[in-house]
Amino acid sequence: MKIGIIGSGYVGLVTGTCLAHLGHSVTCVDQDKAKIRTLKTGKIPFYEPGLMEMVLENVAAKRLFFTTEISRIVNHCEVLFICVNTPPKPNGAADLSFVETVAKQIAMHLRKYCLIVEKSTVPVETGEWVRQTIKRYIKKDMHFDVASNPEFLREGSAIHDFLQPDRIVIGVSSARAEKIFRTLYSPLKAPMIVTDIKSAELIKHAANSFLATKISFANAISRICDAVGADIEKVTLGMGLDPRIGKQFLKAGVGFVGSCFPKDVSAFLYISEKLGARFELLADVLRINDAQAKCFVEKIKNSMKTLRGKTVGVLGLAFKPDTDDMRCAPSIPIIQMFQKEGARVKAYDPQAAFKASSILKGVDYVDTPYEAGEGAHAIAVLTEWSEFLNLDWERLKKSMKGRFFFDGRNMFSPAEMKKRGFHYFSIGRPSA
Numbered sequence: 001m002k003i004g005i006i007g008s009g010y011v012g013l014v015t016g017t018c019l020a021h022l023g024h025s026v027t028c029v030d031q032d033k034a035k036i037r038t039l040k041t042g043k044i045p046f047y048e049p050g051l052m053e054m055v056l057e058n059v060a061a062k063r064l065f066f067t068t069e070i071s072r073i074v075n076h077c078e079v080l081f082i083c084v085n086t087p088p089k090p091n092g093a094a095d096l097s098f099v100e101t102v103a104k105q106i107a108m109h110l111r112k113y114c115l116i117v118e119k120s121t122v123p124v125e126t127g128e129w130v131r132q133t134i135k136r137y138i139k140k141d142m143h144f145d146v147a148s149n150p151e152f153l154r155e156g157s158a159i160h161d162f163l164q165p166d167r168i169v170i171g172v173s174s175a176r177a178e179k180i181f182r183t184l185y186s187p188l189k190a191p192m193i194v195t196d197i198k199s200a201e202l203i204k205h206a207a208n209s210f211l212a213t214k215i216s217f218a219n220a221i222s223r224i225c226d227a228v229g230a231d232i233e234k235v236t237l238g239m240g241l242d243p244r245i246g247k248q249f250l251k252a253g254v255g256f257v258g259s260c261f262p263k264d265v266s267a268f269l270y271i272s273e274k275l276g277a278r279f280e281l282l283a284d285v286l287r288i289n290d291a292q293a294k295c296f297v298e299k300i301k302n303s304m305k306t307l308r309g310k311t312v313g314v315l316g317l318a319f320k321p322d323t324d325d326m327r328c329a330p331s332i333p334i335i336q337m338f339q340k341e342g343a344r345v346k347a348y349d350p351q352a353a354f355k356a357s358s359i360l361k362g363v364d365y366v367d368t369p370y371e372a373g374e375g376a377h378a379i380a381v382l383t384e385w386s387e388f389l390n391l392d393w394e395r396l397k398k399s400m401k402g403r404f405f406f407d408g409r410n411m412f413s414p415a416e417m418k419k420r421g422f423h424y425f426s427i428g429r430p431s432a
């Protein structure tokens with residue numbers, strides 16, 4: 001099938017490349033000229049394991065193309081995926097201006113039937129609004145379908161998640177649209193949930209909000225653990241082995257972060273209120289989350305007495321491992337709090353230092369974890385990159401001025417870290 005992808009960021013590029021890999025002919029569009037130039041030279045504008053190789057393979061096979069001109073694809077594609085960003089507005093609502101622009105652009109060029117798919121995460125009833133927007137700007141009255149097909153991929157394992165999904169959710173309003181989706185995804189072995197458009201939109205917001213709630217739940221318990229000297233890892237293990245609860249996302253740390261959870265929970269809360277059904281629980285989920293990074297910095301301040309004049313070596317800047325994405329990374333507020341308290345910060349991240357350098361000023365970005373430790377009074381782990389598990393602890397310790405080690409991701413065993421000679425503090429576990 002001929003597919004057009006509008007918005008070639010994390011979701012659009014992965015979606016387009018994977019659909020090309022499945023044998024479809026895909027053209028990815030982006031308004032960002034530099035991004036398209038990079039893609040045309042065989043590079044990708046962000047880090048995602050395995051993606052560059054897959055892009056090159058599909059470009060060489062003439063199944064994957066890139067352009068900045070949306071007009072070039074609208075009438076050549078049977079399906080158009082809208083994959084643009086839907087960032088948060090200051091009041092928490094999803095900013096749909098990028099989706100609106102794309103809907104207008106599609107309308108201006110549309111001359112024959114096409115299935116227009118919202119892949120971006122959008123609030124319930126956006127599908128109907130997109131349909132009306134296209135109707136308003138379309139040049140000649142004709143039939144088209146709008147559908148919802150929310151994306152559940154995770155950065156860092158995006159290709160696997162796209163090609164081996166737990167489920168494919170499609171929200172459709174016609175048999176024709178459903179048939180197109182069934183053909184499109186026929187190579188994938190996953191249950192397909194076919195529903196109306198509003199339910200599909202709600203599935204995405206509800207799923208992300210539920211996962212965020214599990215994280216805030218674990219974080220709230222971690223504070224009780226801190227207060228009484230209990231161990232959150234044991235508590236969540238004991239809870240999570242109950243299959244009705246499940247172990248995943250029951251992990252205490254510096255909070256839920258990244259480009260999706262904070263904005264999607266806020267947007268869901270906003271739309272629920274607007275619809276007269278305020279989802280109060282989500283307000284608490286966000287409140288617990290907002291306090292988590294502050295609690296971590298408080299713990300560091302209390303342990304070290306003061307941060308003024310101290311050097312902190314930060315390990316990990318990206319919001320999660322295996323990505324260079326810095327959107328809503330906890331390293332941003334935490335490092336800013338370190339700096340406000342008068343600390344000097346040295347930071348190491350295997351992939352995200354370049355992106356971080358345009359956001360966090362006054363930080364020494366270094367090339368190895370050991371350089372981050374040089375002369376540092378404390379280490380703070382903010383992203384759980386697996387390479388941190390196998391550090392040369394003697395080397396790190398010798399280069400440091402102090403022995404404090406603050407683990408914002410509960411990556412290490414307190415007993416092991418004590419044996420290695422550190423004053424080890426983590427989240428919701430007794431210090432060592």
Ligand SMILES: NC(=O)c1ccc[n+]([C@@H]2O[C@H](COP(=O)([O-])OP(=O)(O)OC[C@H]3O[C@@H](n4cnc5c(N)ncnc54)[C@H](O)[C@@H]3O)[C@@H](O)[C@H]2O)c1
Nearest residue numbers: 007008009010011030031032084085086098120121151155
């Ligand atoms: N990143 C994730 O892990 C993830 C997972 C699931 C869903 N989502 C959702 O998918 C959507 C996209 O997220 P992302 O992380 O890929 O964002 P992104 O910022 O990486 O990519 C969006 C792209 O759209 C482009 N764009 C904006 N307006 C355009 C226009 N008019 N024409 C052409 N291109 C345009 C931007 O230049 C950018 O390259 C969001 O709604 C997000 O919530 C993201």
